[in-house]
Amino acid sequence: MNKxxxxxxxxxxxxxxxxxxxxxxxxxxxLIAGFLSLAIYLGMSDSSIQNVVVVDQxxxxxxxxxxxxxxxxxxxxxxxxDSAFGESPYxxxxxxxxxxxxxxxxxxxxxxxxxVNVQSYISNQLDNSLEQIKLNMHDIDNDIYAEIRTAVxxxxxxxxxxxxxxxxxxxxxxxxxFAIVIYMFILLYAVQVMRGxxxxxxxxxxxxxxxxxxxxxxxxGKIFGIAMVGLTQFxxxxxxxxxxxxVFQSIIFxxxxxxxxxxxxxxxxxxxKSLISxxxxxxxxxxxxxxxxxxxxxxxxFLFYFLGGFLLYSALFAAVGAAVDSExxxxxxxxxxxIPLVFGFIIxxxxxxxxxxxxxMWFSIFPFTSPVVMMIRLxxxxxxxxxxxxxxSIVLLILGFIFTTWIAxxxxxxxxxxxxxxxxxxxxWKWLRYGS
Amino acid sequence: MSKLIIDSISKHYRNHTALNDVSFNVNSQRIFGLxxxxxxxxxxxIRIINQITAADKGSVSIDGELLNNKHIExxxxxxxxxxxxxxxxxxxxxxxLAQLKGLSRAEAxxxxxxxxxxxxxxxxxxxxxxxxxKGMAQKVQFITxxxxxxxLLILDEPFSGFDPINTNLxxxxxxxxxxxxxxxxxxxxxxxSVEEICxxxxxxxxAKIVLEGEVSKLKDQFKPNQYExxxxxxxxxxxxxxxxxxxxxxxxxxxxITRANIKLLNNKTLNDLLRIALDHIEVxxxxxxxxxxxxxxxxxxxxxxxxxxxxSK
Numbered sequence: 001m002n003k004x005x006x007x008x009x010x011x012x013x014x015x016x017x018x019x020x021x022x023x024x025x026x027x028x029x030x031l032i033a034g035f036l037s038l039a040i041y042l043g044m045s046d047s048s049i050q051n052v053v054v055v056d057q058x059x060x061x062x063x064x065x066x067x068x069x070x071x072x073x074x075x076x077x078x079x080x081x082d083s084a085f086g087e088s089p090y091x092x093x094x095x096x097x098x099x100x101x102x103x104x105x106x107x108x109x110x111x112x113x114x115x116v117n118v119q120s121y122i123s124n125q126l127d128n129s130l131e132q133i134k135l136n137m138h139d140i141d142n143d144i145y146a147e148i149r150t151a152v153x154x155x156x157x158x159x160x161x162x163x164x165x166x167x168x169x170x171x172x173x174x175x176x177x178f179a180i181v182i183y184m185f186i187l188l189y190a191v192q193v194m195r196g197x198x199x200x201x202x203x204x205x206x207x208x209x210x211x212x213x214x215x216x217x218x219x220x221g222k223i224f225g226i227a228m229v230g231l232t233q234f235x236x237x238x239x240x241x242x243x244x245x246x247v248f249q250s251i252i253f254x255x256x257x258x259x260x261x262x263x264x265x266x267x268x269x270x271x272x273k274s275l276i277s278x279x280x281x282x283x284x285x286x287x288x289x290x291x292x293x294x295x296x297x298x299x300x301x302f303l304f305y306f307l308g309g310f311l312l313y314s315a316l317f318a319a320v321g322a323a324v325d326s327e328x329x330x331x332x333x334x335x336x337x338x339i340p341l342v343f344g345f346i347i348x349x350x351x352x353x354x355x356x357x358x359x360x361m362w363f364s365i366f367p368f369t370s371p372v373v374m375m376i377r378l379x380x381x382x383x384x385x386x387x388x389x390x391x392x393s394i395v396l397l398i399l400g401f402i403f404t405t406w407i408a409x410x411x412x413x414x415x416x417x418x419x420x421x422x423x424x425x426x427x428x429w430k431w432l433r434y435g436s
Numbered sequence: 437m438s439k440l441i442i443d444s445i446s447k448h449y450r451n452h453t454a455l456n457d458v459s460f461n462v463n464s465q466r467i468f469g470l471x472x473x474x475x476x477x478x479x480x481x482i483r484i485i486n487q488i489t490a491a492d493k494g495s496v497s498i499d500g501e502l503l504n505n506k507h508i509e510x511x512x513x514x515x516x517x518x519x520x521x522x523x524x525x526x527x528x529x530x531x532x533l534a535q536l537k538g539l540s541r542a543e544a545x546x547x548x549x550x551x552x553x554x555x556x557x558x559x560x561x562x563x564x565x566x567x568x569x570k571g572m573a574q575k576v577q578f579i580t581x582x583x584x585x586x587x588l589l590i591l592d593e594p595f596s597g598f599d600p601i602n603t604n605l606x607x608x609x610x611x612x613x614x615x616x617x618x619x620x621x622x623x624x625x626x627x628x629s630v631e632e633i634c635x636x637x638x639x640x641x642x643a644k645i646v647l648e649g650e651v652s653k654l655k656d657q658f659k660p661n662q663y664e665x666x667x668x669x670x671x672x673x674x675x676x677x678x679x680x681x682x683x684x685x686x687x688x689x690x691x692x693i694t695r696a697n698i699k700l701l702n703n704k705t706l707n708d709l710l711r712i713a714l715d716h717i718e719v720x721x722x723x724x725x726x727x728x729x730x731x732x733x734x735x736x737x738x739x740x741x742x743x744x745x746x747x748s749k
Contacts, residue, residue: 208577417483417488
């Protein structure tokens with residue numbers, strides 16, 4: 001036992017002390033947070049002011065649009081030729097013709113493609129104006145229209161639990177985040193186990209090592225040591241990413257346009273007043289989601305499924321590392337090993353849309369996919385009727401990694417001392433039988 | 437007294453037999469040569485003693501006790517194909533390997549300091565292994581093999597990769613270790629070093645022992661009963677006088693001195709030979725031809741393979 005601890009310590013410290021670990025640990029969150037924020041920022045906002053010339057020959061909407069900080073409207077009733085627009089200081093040209101009342105269609109010409117925010121702001125202004133025109137045409141009172149206009153919110157309830165609305169899809173989305181992390185870490189660190197085993201084999205230090213410790217101790221020490229490296233990196237990433245995201249958010253997401261768009265997208269200004277603001281309701285929704293997730297269970301299970309899945313896969317990766325002589329030979333073995341993992345990830349995506357579907361149930365129990373798929377189900381929790389699935393999945397995962405470790409140990413024991421022989425599946429099968 | 441007893445060990449792989457009912461004893465405080473051509477089964481034997489591989493049949497005992505886990509810490513093993521973690525620092529790595537053999541960290545550091553000084557490696561403690569020359573890495577490997585002061589030391593081709601100066605250094609260390617009480621098993625193809633340092637040998641060929649014993653006795657046993665005579669004078673008269681009691685194996689002539697290799701037949705002695713010689717030639721030097729371990733190795737292995745060929749025909 002003492003020797004396993006020594007091996008774990010070495011595997012852990014040599015990796016954690018590496019410069020590349022430090023760089024990845026620091027750079028990872030910066031890259032993730034940076035790219036995420038940049039993507040959201042670029043997608044949502046456009047800091048330059050857009051001057052929109054509204055060509056309104058029918059004089060339908062003249063002067064009814066509201067200017068914002070980023071979008072300014074200018075009106076003309078005269079036709080503007082393409083070349084005239086090209087030379088003008090305007091960025092965008094909105095053509096409103098007389099048929100717009102019937103076909104609800106307008107054309108926006110651009111010099112530079114406008115952001116989605118600008119597009120929807122302009123489209124919102126058009127909606128409001130046209131609504132007003134149509135109301136006037138039919139002589140309908142604004143207040144009456146506000147009352148008529150309807151947007152149904154569908155509340156979804158489990159008939160056995162009518163106290164609170166179900167939010168299974170949203171919750172599954174949260175679970176999916178954990179699933180991605182597990183998927184990524186298993187793949188990343190199982191490959192490290194394989195490389196580590198190959199290093200010892202090609203280095204020829206292996207023969208000295210196995211004269212001091214049993215091959216099984218060596219393999220398990222390596223797997224656990226690297227698992228701890230993975231957990232360390234994960235924890236550091238969480239802490240760093242969270243703090244970085246907080247910093248980025250306070251700097252970047254102060255764009256006033258984003259708020260305006262959200263405010264105008266859903267309901268007309270008249271209706272808005274009668275409700276709480278959408279930002280408030282969104283925040284409340286997020287709080288509600290967070291409130292619903294059983295975090296101690298979620299994090300406890302995350303650790304279990306991360307470790308379980310990692311042990312299951314990395315034992316097999318260790319066997320591959322022991323069986324081959326060079327990295328080039330690993331392909332034929334690695335691809336079949338990653339397929340179930342990738343498959344679990346795809347099932348996971350479906351499970352977000354349909355959290356209680358039968359595929360997500362079965363694959364959350366099957367050990368090769370459960371570490372990924374179960375995370376999505378866990379976010380929704382289990383009822384007394386279904387909790388057996390969680391227990392079964394846990395038991396099967398434990399049995400699963402005992403099984404893969406047993407297989408891997410046999411291949412490992414023979415493989416590490418075998419040099420200069422190209423090993424195929426047939427050979428591995430012989431080793432398995434030879435060992436027993 | 438026997439340190440190690442190998443009793444009827446057999447090991448079969450799927451397509452061949454590595455060891456077939458092999459038995460021998462290794463005496464305490466001796467340097468024991470485990471010899472044999474490539475593929476004879478030496479590495480398998482070494483791996484069995486190190487508990488890396490299990491034998492199909494037979495037993496191994498150390499100090500009269502059947503081989504078990506406890507013995508790992510009493511054995512030091514330097515494999516033929518050896519390496520170190522390239523990216524790890526020399527000192528850290530040596531400590532790690534010593535700890536795996538059961539030494540405490542503090543004790544390992546203390547002993548390593550001594551050995552690093554002795555082998556002039558002190559400046560390399562904090563360097564990475566990949567920065568070491570091949571010879572230096574070999575020295576580090578030797579140190580990590582002997583650091584836990586094993587009672588049984590197994591060295592597989594310990595001199596490969598060393599220059600003559602370092603080879604001498606290691607030889608001296610091996611002899612010193614033996615004198616301090618260590619039993620050494622040395623597996624090598626280098627017959628000169630066998631001659632220089634081995635006390636006993638066993639020669640394995642085709643999974644079986646073909647020769648074993650004390651080096652000095654074996655050399656005696658394999659003496660071809662030949663003498664080398666250096667002389668001046670007429671050779672023809674001398675060879676005629678030898679008649680059927682002697683066989684002239686070979687002659688070389690350098691300047692006016694002839695050297696002849698003569699085998700004695702019909703119970704003749706060196707004195708008989710000299711009596712004849714003195715009548716015909718001027719004898720300068722006479723000495724018995726002693727076989728080298730190399731000669732013995734080759735003659736035994738070739739003889740055996742001839743026999744096997746004959747049987748298989």
